[in-house]
Amino acid sequence: MLGLRLFDVSDGGAVELTARSAELKRHLQGVVEENMELFLRVRFLASEYSTGPVHGGRIDSLGIDENGSPVVVEYKRGRAAGVITQGLFYLAWLTDHRDEFLHLVRDRLGDAVADQVLWSAPRLICVAEDFTRYDVHAVREIRRSIDLVRYSCFGNELLALEPVASVVANGAARSEWRPQKAASSPAVHIDTGGVSPLRAALEEVLLGFGDDVSRVDRKQYRAYRRLRNFACVSHAHQQEVVVTLRISPKDVDLVPGFTRDVSQVGHHGTGDVEVRLRTEQHLRQAEPLLRMSYDAG
Template sequence: MTFIPYKIKDDGKMKQLKKKDFKLEKELQSLVEENLKELFGITFLATEYSTGQRHGGRMDTIGIDENNSPVILEYKRNKNQNIINQALFYLDWLVDHKSAFELLVRDTLNKKIEIDWSSPRVLCIAEEFNKYDTYAVDQMKRPIELIQYRIFEDDLFALDILTAAEESKGNNKSSTNKDYSVEYHLKNGSERIKKLFDELRDFTLELADDVVESPRKFYIAYRIIRNFLCIDIHKEHLLIYLRIEPAEVDLEYDILRDVSEIGHFGTGDLEVRVESEDDIKLAKQLIEKAYDNSGN
C-alpha cells in the first residue's frame, strides 16, 4: 500500500510532503519506545534486553500488550537486514524463558500480572520489506508481524501493517497447554446467543481483510494494531467492550454502560449488552465507530 502525503495549506492548496530518514536506527527505536502505548497499546518494559551471555543477544524493545501477552519489537532503519531471523531467535528464547519475562514484568510494573502466553509475538519494524519477506512470514505460521514505517517533513510518521500475527495453534511452540478458541468461548452461550455472536463476528471480520481475531482466556479480542473490540460470551447475553469514549455516545440506551471506572474483562470503556436481535443494529454501528476510532 502506497500513500502520497499532502499537507493542506491555509489557502486550500496542497503541498506534497517530502520523505525524510532517520540518521540512526536508535532514533527510530527511541521514537517508537516513547510512543508504544499510543502506537500499539503496549506497555514498555525494557530496551536492549539481554538474553544472557550464553545466547549473546539483545532484544531492541520488550513490552506487554493490552491482553497481557509478551511483545518483542525489532527495528531496522532501512531494509530488513536479517530482522526476521532475529525475530524467530528472540521469540523462541522468550518462550523458553518465561520466568525471566514474568520477573521483568513484576520488577518493572511493581505488581504481579497473569501473563497470557498463548500469543506472544514479535513486531518487526523497518522502512521496507520485500515480497520474499512477507512470503517467508506467511509460510512460517509464527506470530511475527511486519510493519513498514515512513517519516515525512512536518513531523508526519506513518505505519503500514504488511502482515498480522496469526494466533497460536496447539502445535505452535509458542502455545501453552491451554489453548483458547472461539469454540471454547461459545460453550458458554445458548443457541440464541451463538447466532447473535456469529452475526457480529462476521460483521467485524468484514470490516477489513487484516482484522485479527484473538481468543483469550476471558474474552475474544479483535484488532489490527490495537484492540478495538472485545466480546465476553455469557449463556443469555454478550458483553461487548469497545474502544470508544463513553462521552461520545448517548448512554440513555439501556444496553450501554460506561465501565471506565468499573472492573471488567477485555479492553474498552464502553460496554454494550446484547441479548436479542433488537440490539444488533446499535452494536454494529458502535463496532464500526470503535474500528474507525482506533486509527485502523
C-alpha cells in the first residue's frame, strides 16, 4: 500500500487522513485527463478512443509527452490486475496505427507537434490503487516503455500520485555515455569531444538518484526522467555540458556563467534553470540542484 501518510494540521492539532480508493474508475480518469499535463507532463489528446471493430476496444486516454512520445494511459480503480496486459494490447495497436495517431495529433495540437512525434519509445502509463512486486518485475522484463503510477485519495479533495516503476524500451537506462558513429544513430548527435567524460560523470550522478530514473534521446537533447523529465542535457555544446533542470529560478541563487534563468528563453528540453558544466568541480557544485530537480520530478 501507499507509504505516504497525510495529516490535517489546520486546527493546530494533527488528524491523519485515511487513504481510500476512487469511488469510480471514470472519476479517477476524468480528474487525470483534466490535469494530465500537470500530473504526468502529457498533453491530453482523446478519451475512450476506439480501436475499431477488429480490435474491439477503447483506450482510456491518449496523449503525447514532453519528449514527443505517444502515450497510452490505462486506469484501474483497485489493484493492477489486468491493467498492464490490457495497456500493452493498446500500445501494440498504437504502434500499428501511426498514421491514425498522427492525424489525431495534427487535428488537436497542430502540424508542428505532429512533426516532432518520437516513435522510438511509445509509452504506457498504468494508474492503479496498487501494484505487486510481480508487476514491477514484469514491466522490467517486458522491455517496453512503461510507467506504473500508484494513486490514493484522501478525503474528497486530495489525490496522491506515486511513481512505482519507470522503464524505457531501449533498455539503456544504465549504459554509459559513449561516442557513437553517426551511421548508428543519425538522428541523435553525441559529442566526441573532451566533455564526453564529464557527460558520463553527469549521467552516473543522474542515474544514481534512484532505480526509477530512465532516459530518452531526442535529436537536440537527452532527457532523464522519473514520471516526467527532471534534467535535459543538450547535444549541441562541444566545450561544456549544458543541462536544464525542472526547478524554479526563485529557489536558486543564480551564479553568472554557471546557472541562469531560462524560463523566458527559448531552449531545447524542459526546465527553467540552466546549468553549465565545464569541470568535475562544477558537477560537484551542481549536485544539490540536480537532486532538487530529481526530488521535484
